[in-house]
Amino acid sequence: MIGGILAGQAIAQAGVKCVYTLCGGHVAPIYIGLKMSGVDIVDMRHEAAAAHAADAYGRLTGVPGVAIVTAGPGITNAVTGIANAYEAESPMVVIGGKVGMARLNQASLQEMDQLALMDSITKWRECVYDTARIPEYLARAFHIASTGRRGPVFLEIPIDLLLQQAESKHPGPAPVNPDEGLSLPNPADIETLAGWLNEAKKPVIMGGAAIHWDNAHEALDAFARQTGIPIYLNGLGRGTLPSTHPNFCSRTRKKALSSGDLIITLGADADFRLGYGRGFNPDAKVVQVDPDAFRVRFNVQPDLFLIGNARLTLQHLTKALSGMAPKTDWLEELRAQEDVALDGLKDELESDIYPVNPNRFGNEVAKVVDADTIVVGDGGNIVAATSKFVPLFGPGRWMDPGKFGCLGVGMPFAIAAQQLNPDKKVLVVFGDGSVGFNGFEIDTAVRFKMPIVGIVGNDAAWTQIRAAQLEAAGEEFAVATQLAPTRYDQFCVGLGGLGYHVESADQIAPTLEKAFEEARAQGKPAIINVPVDADLNGRGVSYIAAGMA
Numbered sequence: 001m002i003g004g005i006l007a008g009q010a011i012a013q014a015g016v017k018c019v020y021t022l023c024g025g026h027v028a029p030i031y032i033g034l035k036m037s038g039v040d041i042v043d044m045r046h047e048a049a050a051a052h053a054a055d056a057y058g059r060l061t062g063v064p065g066v067a068i069v070t071a072g073p074g075i076t077n078a079v080t081g082i083a084n085a086y087e088a089e090s091p092m093v094v095i096g097g098k099v100g101m102a103r104l105n106q107a108s109l110q111e112m113d114q115l116a117l118m119d120s121i122t123k124w125r126e127c128v129y130d131t132a133r134i135p136e137y138l139a140r141a142f143h144i145a146s147t148g149r150r151g152p153v154f155l156e157i158p159i160d161l162l163l164q165q166a167e168s169k170h171p172g173p174a175p176v177n178p179d180e181g182l183s184l185p186n187p188a189d190i191e192t193l194a195g196w197l198n199e200a201k202k203p204v205i206m207g208g209a210a211i212h213w214d215n216a217h218e219a220l221d222a223f224a225r226q227t228g229i230p231i232y233l234n235g236l237g238r239g240t241l242p243s244t245h246p247n248f249c250s251r252t253r254k255k256a257l258s259s260g261d262l263i264i265t266l267g268a269d270a271d272f273r274l275g276y277g278r279g280f281n282p283d284a285k286v287v288q289v290d291p292d293a294f295r296v297r298f299n300v301q302p303d304l305f306l307i308g309n310a311r312l313t314l315q316h317l318t319k320a321l322s323g324m325a326p327k328t329d330w331l332e333e334l335r336a337q338e339d340v341a342l343d344g345l346k347d348e349l350e351s352d353i354y355p356v357n358p359n360r361f362g363n364e365v366a367k368v369v370d371a372d373t374i375v376v377g378d379g380g381n382i383v384a385a386t387s388k389f390v391p392l393f394g395p396g397r398w399m400d401p402g403k404f405g406c407l408g409v410g411m412p413f414a415i416a417a418q419q420l421n422p423d424k425k426v427l428v429v430f431g432d433g434s435v436g437f438n439g440f441e442i443d444t445a446v447r448f449k450m451p452i453v454g455i456v457g458n459d460a461a462w463t464q465i466r467a468a469q470l471e472a473a474g475e476e477f478a479v480a481t482q483l484a485p486t487r488y489d490q491f492c493v494g495l496g497g498l499g500y501h502v503e504s505a506d507q508i509a510p511t512l513e514k515a516f517e518e519a520r521a522q523g524k525p526a527i528i529n530v531p532v533d534a535d536l537n538g539r540g541v542s543y544i545a546a547g548m549a
Contacts, residue, residue: 001165001166001167001168002029002032002131002162002163002164002165002166003029003131003134003157003161003162003163003164003166004028004029004030004031004032004033004162004163005029005032005033005036006033006131006132006134006135006166006168006172007029007030007033007095007134007135007138007157007162008030008031008032008033008034008035008036008037008039009033009036009037009135009172010134010135010138010139010172010173011033011034011037011039011066011093011138011173012034012037012038012039013135013171013172013173013174013175014063014064014093014138014139014142014172014173014174014175014176015063015175015176016039016063016064016065016066017039017040017420018039018040018041018042018057018416018419018420019034019039019040019041019042019054019065019066019067019068020042020043020044020049020050020051020053020054020057020065020066020067020068020412020415020416021041021042021043021044021050021067021068021069022043022044022045022046022047022050022069022070022074023043023070024069024070024071024074024097025070025097025159026070026071026074026096026097026098026099026159027068027069027070027074027095027096027097027157027159027162029159029162029163030068030095030157030162040419042415042419042444042448043444044412044415044441044444045438045440045441045443045444046077046438046440046441047067047069047070047074047075047077047078047081048077048078048079048080048081048408048412048437048438049081049408049411049412049415049438049441049444050067050068050069050078050081050412051067051069051078051080051081051082051084051085051092051094051412052081052084052408052409052412052413052438053065053067053412053413053415053416054066054067054081054085054092054093054094054416055081055084055085055088055090055092055152055409055412055413056399056409056412056413056415056416056417057092057416057420058085058090058091058092058145058150059088059090059212059236059396059399060396060399060416060417060420060421061420062091062146062176062178062213062215063091063146063176064091064092064093064141064142064145064146064153064176065090065091065092065093065416066092066093066094066095067081067082067092067093067094067095068094068095069094069095069096069097070096070097071096071097071098071099071111071112071114071156071159072111072112072114074096074097075096075097075112075114075117075156076112076117078094078096079117079121080406080408081406081412082094082118082121082122082152082154083121083404083406084401084402084404084406084409085151085152086121086122086123086151086152087402087403087404088209088235088236088401088402088403088404089149089150089151089209089213089236090150090151090152090402091145091146091150091151091152092145092151092152092153093138093141093142093145093152093153093155094122094152094153094154094155095155095156095157096114096154096155096156096157097156097157097159098114098127098156098157098158098159099111099158099159100158100159100160101129101158101160101161102160104158114154114156115127115154115156118154121152122151122152122153122154123144123145123151123152123153124140124141124144124145124153124154125153125154125155126140126141126154126155126156127155127156127157127158128155128156128157128158128161129158129161130161130166131161131162131164131165131166131168132166132167132168132169132170133168133170134157134161134168135168135170135171135172135173136168136170136172137155138155138172138173139170139171139172139173139174141153141155141173142173142176143173146176146178146180147180148291148292149291149292149294149295150213178213178215182308182309182311182312183291183307183308183309183312184308184309184312184313184316185289185306185307185308185313185316186306187316189304189305189306190306190313190316190317190320191320192304193264193287193304193306193317194317194320194321196262196285196287196304197227197229197262197317197321197324198321198324200261200262200285200327201261201327201330202256202259202260202261202262202327202330203227203229203260203261203262203263203264203327203330204229204230204232204256204257204260204262204263204264205224205229205230205231205232205264205265205266206232206233206234206253206257206263206264206265206266206268206274207220207231207232207233207234207237207240207266207267207268208233208234208235208236208237208265208266208267208268208269209235209236209237209267209268210237210266210267210268210289210290210291210310211233211236211237211240211266211267211310212236212237212240212395212396213236213267213291213310214267214291214309214310214311214312215311216240216309216310216311216314217240217241217394217395219310219311219314219315219318220240220241220266220310220314221241221245222314222315222318223314223317223318224241224245224246224247225246225247225326226318226321226322226324226326227318227321227324227326227327228247228325228326228327228328228330228331229247229327229331230247230249230252230256230330230331230334231245231247231248231249232249232250232253232256233248233250234268234273234274235268235273235402235403236402237266237267237268238392238398239392239393239394239395239396239397239398240394240395242391242392242393242394243391243392243393244391246331247331249334249335249338250338250388251337251338251341251342251388252334252337252338252341254279255334255337256334257274257279257280257281258279258280258281259281260281260284261281261283261284261285262284262285262287263280263281263284263285263286263287264287264288264289265286265287265288265289265290265300266289266310266313266314267289267290267291267310269295269298269299269403270298270299270300271298271299271403272403273403276299277299277300280300285303285304286300286301286302286303286304287302287303287304287305287306288300288302288304288305288306289305289306289308289310289313290305290306290307291307291308291309291310292307293307345359348360349363351505352504352505352506353505353533354503354504354531355459355503355531355532355533355534356457356503356505356508356530356531356532356533357505357532357533357536358381358382358385358457358532358533358536358537359385359388359389359536360505361382361385361386361457361505361508361530361532362382362385362386362387362388362389362390363389364505364506364508364509364512365386365389365390365427365429365455365508365509365512366386366389366390366391367509368427368509368512368513368516369390369391369427370393370425371393371394371397372423372424372425373397373424373425373426373427374396374397374398374399374414374417374421374424374425374426374427375390375397375398375399375427375428375429376398376399376400376409376410376413376414376417376426376427376428376429377398377399377400377401377410377428377429378400378401378407378408378409378410378411378413378428378429378430378431378434378435379407379410379429379430379431379432379433379434379457380407380431380433380434380462380463380464381431381463381464381467381537381538382429382430382431382457382459382532382537383400383429383431385457385537386429386457387400399413399417407431407433407434407437408434408437408438409438410428410429410430410434410435410438410439410454411428411438411439411441411442411444411445411452411454412438412441413428414426414427414428414445414450414452414454415441415444415445415448415450415452418445418450418451418452419448419450425453425516426450426451426452426453427452427453427454427455427512428452428453428454428455429454429455429457430454430455430456430457430488431456431457431463432456432457432458432459432460432461432483432486432488433461433462433483435454435456435488435491439488439491440495442491442492442495442496442497442525442527443495443496445497445524445525446495446496446497446524446525449523449524450523450525451516451519451520451522451523451524451525451526452519452525452526453512453515453516453519453525453526453527453528454492454525454526454527454528455508455512455527455528455530456488456489456527456528456529456530457530457532457537458485458486458488458529458530458531458532459531459532459533459534459537459538460482460483460484460485460486460531460534461481461482461483461534461538462480462481462482462483463481463534463537463538464538465481466478466481466482466534466538467537467538467539469481470538485531487499487501487529488527488529489501489527489528489529491527492525492526492527496524497519497524497525497526497527498515498518498519498522498524498525498526498527499526499527499528499529500514500515500526500527500528500529501528501529501530502528502529502530503530503531508528508530511528512528515528
């Protein structure tokens with residue numbers, strides 16, 4: 001077998017059903033092995049999009065997504081997607097092409113030091129120097145990507161090795177086992193935390209990505225119902241409790257963290273999303289639970305930390321608290337404040353202004369989201385507005401870039417989601433700025449007959465930055481942040497999809513329903529363009545004025 005066949009077979013053995021790529025001569029032999037092994041190949045229009053799609057595949061399946069990109073610029077183009085996966089802890093295997101061994105260091109086409117480039121954005125990076133060892137290296141790549149705190153790995157394979165014949169003695173990757181290497185925290189620490197929970201009057205759990213990766217949503221549900229503790233979720237933790245869960249809260253997080261007397265972060269970093277921990281009640285006990293010891297004491301000094309699997313930790317805590325009375329008073333207090341916060345938006349949710357009020361936009365979008373919908377957020381303020389209202393019905397029903405704040409994930413994430421879930425509705429909420437990054441992947445959705453629906457909140461500006469410029473320095477210095485009121489619906493039609501333009505807020509939900517129906521019937525993606533109020537969309541943004549604090 002040639003090396004390309006060995007590589008394709010190894011990818012299939014790991015349980016991968018689909019890979020994402022942009023063709024290039026340095027990696028073309030791998031396609032032979034993939035086709036022979038029955039692995040689907042989705043060819044994208046940009047390598048960054050291929051990496052983003054592989055990222056989404058990993059988030060949705062737990063099996064590392066695979067991106068295959070050619071040497072040199074193919075790899076530099078993929079860097080953004082790889083970096084985003086690294087920050088989001090998403091398992092991914094990136095295979096990069098490389099100049100042949102016989103031409104190393106001779107200024108060959110697309111030759112560069114690719115391993116050095118990958119040093120800070122991957123868990124592991126290596127070059128294969130022996131065709132027969134390709135399955136061995138891929139086995140190691142899949143193992144590293146999918147264990148511990150997950151993340152991307154990079155493997156480069158010289159073109160002449162992919163073309164050489166060899167007989168491999170290595171069995172290659174085993175199917176990814178999400179329960180491999182599970183660890184349980186120190187039992188004494190679990191008993192200590194159980195005692196603190198019994199004593200606490202206002203305990204709070206802030207859950208993050210570990211709940212998703214450790215398949216801990218059922219354990220979290222059981223723990224929450226037994227204890228009555230309010231649960232807040234961010235990142236990939238979103239959806240691990242449905243929006244209708246009695247313990248799930250979303251509008252009172254600041255209040256809970258500043259008033260709680262026991263704050264437990266469950267795989268959630270005290271990064272900018274949690275104000276670096278500065279808003280935690282200084283008199284509260286702080287407990288960090290994480291599968292990775294490297295993340296403990298990150299921006300906060302915990303009173304206790306537990307290193308271990310989130311599911312096992314919650315299961316053992318629930319057992320240790322079997323006699324605990326649910327703390328319903330604290331939960332009911334926060335619930336009442338959640339209702340007050342929502343009531344405060346009533347006028348905006350009924351607003352008929354044009355351009356559309358962004359909160360009305362988000363609430364109208366939420367009306368069409370059901371248990372069979374996967375929502376992808378790709379933008380700034382308009383996505384933040386929409387996320388306040390969109391209901392979540394389970395793990396993997398909401399995806400956004402994560403803490404890296406990387407725009408451009410919308411269509412690539414949606415392509416992976418639709419490929420994996422052909423019977424579900426896939427909806428992308430775009431800002432008009434973010435469409436410009438990978439909007440051309442509408443062409444990919446057209447070619448693969450994917451009925452993805454995107455809706456653009458169009459305020460003709462990079463509003464997060466522009467609003468801060470206006471606040472800090474005025475109109476004269478609000479530069480490089482104005483966009484044209486582009487008709488993105490027409491752009492989609494030009495690429496072979498469907499397009500709709502909506503100017504009345506009460507037509508957003510009906511148009512979304514129509515778009516899903518027609519996209520499904522015709523096997524085409526669709527884009528809905530909605531002008532939104534730029535001034536209202538820019539409220540509360542003070543990054544420049546606050547010195548990016």
